[in-house]
Amino acid sequence: MRIFALIALASCGVLGLSFSADAQTGTSPVAPTRTLSVPKQSTPQLLAPPQLEPVPAAPTPARETRSDPLPTVVVPQPVEMVEPHPMRDYAPVVQEAAPGPPSASLAPHAFSTPDRLLDWMSNYRKHPRPSLVPAAVHAMFEFGLFSEEEKQWFCIGFIAGVLGNNPKDGPKLIAQMFPMPDKEQAVIIRAIAYSGRPDWRELLEKNSSRMPLRRPLIDDFLNGKRPILMQLPLDTGGSPGIYALWGYYVATGQHQPVLRIMDALRWSKNKSDSGFSWRKIFSGWGNDPSAVEKITTGGTAKWTLASYAERDRELLALYRAEQASQPEEIAKPLEDVIEAAEAFESEKIRKDQFGAIEDAQRQKMTSDVTGTTKGVTAGSIAIATGCVAATALGQAQIAIPCVIGGALYTGAAKLAH
Numbered sequence: 365m366r367i368f369a370l371i372a373l374a375s376c377g378v379l380g381l382s383f384s385a386d387a388q389t390g391t392s393p394v395a396p397t398r399t400l401s402v403p404k405q406s407t408p409q410l411l412a413p414p415q416l417e418p419v420p421a422a423p424t425p426a427r428e429t430r431s432d433p434l435p436t437v438v439v440p441q442p443v444e445m446v447e448p449h450p451m452r453d454y455a456p457v458v459q460e461a462a463p464g465p466p467s468a469s470l471a472p473h474a475f476s477t478p479d480r481l482l483d484w485m486s487n488y489r490k491h492p493r494p495s496l497v498p499a500a501v502h503a504m505f506e507f508g509l510f511s512e513e514e515k516q517w518f519c520i521g522f523i524a525g526v527l528g529n530n531p532k533d534g535p536k537l538i539a540q541m542f543p544m545p546d547k548e549q550a551v552i553i554r555a556i557a558y559s560g561r562p563d564w565r566e567l568l569e570k571n572s573s574r575m576p577l578r579r580p581l582i583d584d585f586l587n588g589k590r591p592i593l594m595q596l597p598l599d600t601g602g603s604p605g606i607y608a609l610w611g612y613y614v615a616t617g618q619h620q621p622v623l624r625i626m627d628a629l630r631w632s633k634n635k636s637d638s639g640f641s642w643r644k645i646f647s648g649w650g651n652d653p654s655a656v657e658k659i660t661t662g663g664t665a666k667w668t669l670a671s672y673a674e675r676d677r678e679l680l681a682l683y684r685a686e687q688a689s690q691p692e693e694i695a696k697p698l699e700d701v702i703e704a705a706e707a708f709e710s711e712k713i714r715k716d717q718f719g720a721i722e723d724a725q726r727q728k729m730t731s732d733v734t735g736t737t738k739g740v741t742a743g744s745i746a747i748a749t750g751c752v753a754a755t756a757l758g759q760a761q762i763a764i765p766c767v768i769g770g771a772l773y774t775g776a777a778k779l780a781h
Contacts, residue, residue: 475503485522489617494530497523498540501551510548517604521611521621523555524593529616534559535567542574549575557585558593558608594620598628600654602661610668619682625669626686629697631662633720636696659724663717666697670713673705680705 475481481503501523509515523541527534541552553575556567565586572582584590591597593612596605606628609621673679683702687695704713 475500478507478509481507481509486614488522488526488615492529494526494533494537497526498537501541501544504551505544505548510551513604514607516551517607518611520551520554520558521593521608521613522615523551523611524558524560524608525612525615525618527555527559528561528612531561534561535570538567538571542571546575546577549578550581553578553581553585554608557590558612560593594624598624598661598665599631599658601657602628603657603664606661606664606668610672622669622679622682623686625665626690626694626698628661628665629669629701630693631658632666632697633659633663633716634697635700635703635716656721656724656728659721662697663721666701667710667714667717669698670701670704670710673701674708674710 475484481500484500501519504510504519509519527537530537538552538556544552552571553568556564556571561567568582568585572579575582581590585592593605593608596602596608598605606625609625612618613621669679669683673683680702683698683705687698687702690698700713704710
C-alpha cells in the first residue's frame, strides 16, 4: 500500500511540471491570466518615461498657437492708431478756413488781462508776431479798450503800425479782425487809413462790405474829408492824435510819429517860465477858442516824450539830434524833456504840465468872451489828465503811460469844481 501511495504522489508531481511548462509556452488558455499579469505591471513602468518625453514637446505647439494670435492682436492696434490721423489733418483746415477772429488762446498769458495785453503791445517791437494781432484786437474790444478815447486811439495807432509794417500779411490780418460790432468798426477803418500803406484805399473798399453801416466814414477817408495819421491837426483836439502817434511808434519804432509829437511842444510850459507865457500861444482867449486844447496837447506831448524816453533810451539819441535843428519854441521844451528823461524825473514834468492845464482851465472858465461852461472845460481837460496823471497810480512801469490812465475822467472832472 505504501508503494502505491508513493507512485501516486510521483505521478502528481510529473503532471504539475508539465502544466508549468505549458503555461510558459502559452498553450494553456487559463494560466495566461496569472502569468501575464506580472509582465503587464512591469511594462507600464518601462513605458512611462517615453510618455513623459512628448510632454515637453507639447508646449512647442502651444507656443506656436500663442505666437500666432500675437500678430492678430497687434494688427488691429495700428488700425486704431491710424484713425486719429485724419482728425489731425483736418484741424489745420478748420483753422485756415475760419476767417473769423482767431482764438485768444494762441497767447493765453499775453491776453489774459488788460495789463498783460498792454505789456505785450509795448514789447511787440522786440518780439513781433503779426499773426497774433487779430486776436489782440478782439482782446482789446473785450477788455473795453475801445470805449475810452485815449486807449482807443493808442490801439488805432498800434494796429495801423502793424498793418503798415506787414505789406504782404496786412490784408489777411484785416479779414481776421472781423466780426466786430458796428460802432467799434471805426477802429479798423482808421487803422487802415492811418497805416501809411500805398493800397490803404483799396483795402478800405475791399472790406467795406463787412461794414455796411460805416460806409459814410469810409467815404470820408476815400474822399479826403478826414485826414490821415500824419496830417491830424494837433491844435484842435490833438490829444487823441498824440495817442495814435505813440501807438504807431510802439508797433514800428519809426521816428516820424515821434517828430510829429514834438511839434506840439510849442504849446507846453517851459521849465524856465515863472508863470505860463500865454502870449506865445494866443493873443487873447476870445481870439483863440482852442487855447485849452493846445495847452492840453502840449502838456500831453511833453510828459509822454519824457516818460517814454525813460523806458526807451534810444529816444534820447533822437531828441538830442533833433534839438539842434528845431526852432526855439520846440528846442527849449525839448531840452527840458531830455534833462528829465536822463535823470528819470518825468514826474516833475507831469506835475508842471498838470498845473499849466489847471491854470488854462481856470482862465477859460472865467472868460466872459467865449462863454465856455465848466462842464465842457472839464470834459476837454479830462483827456490830458488821464494821460498825465497815469504815474500817480503807480503804473509807470508799463511802457504805455498814455494808455493806462483809465477811469481818470471822474478825477479830472472833480478838479474843475
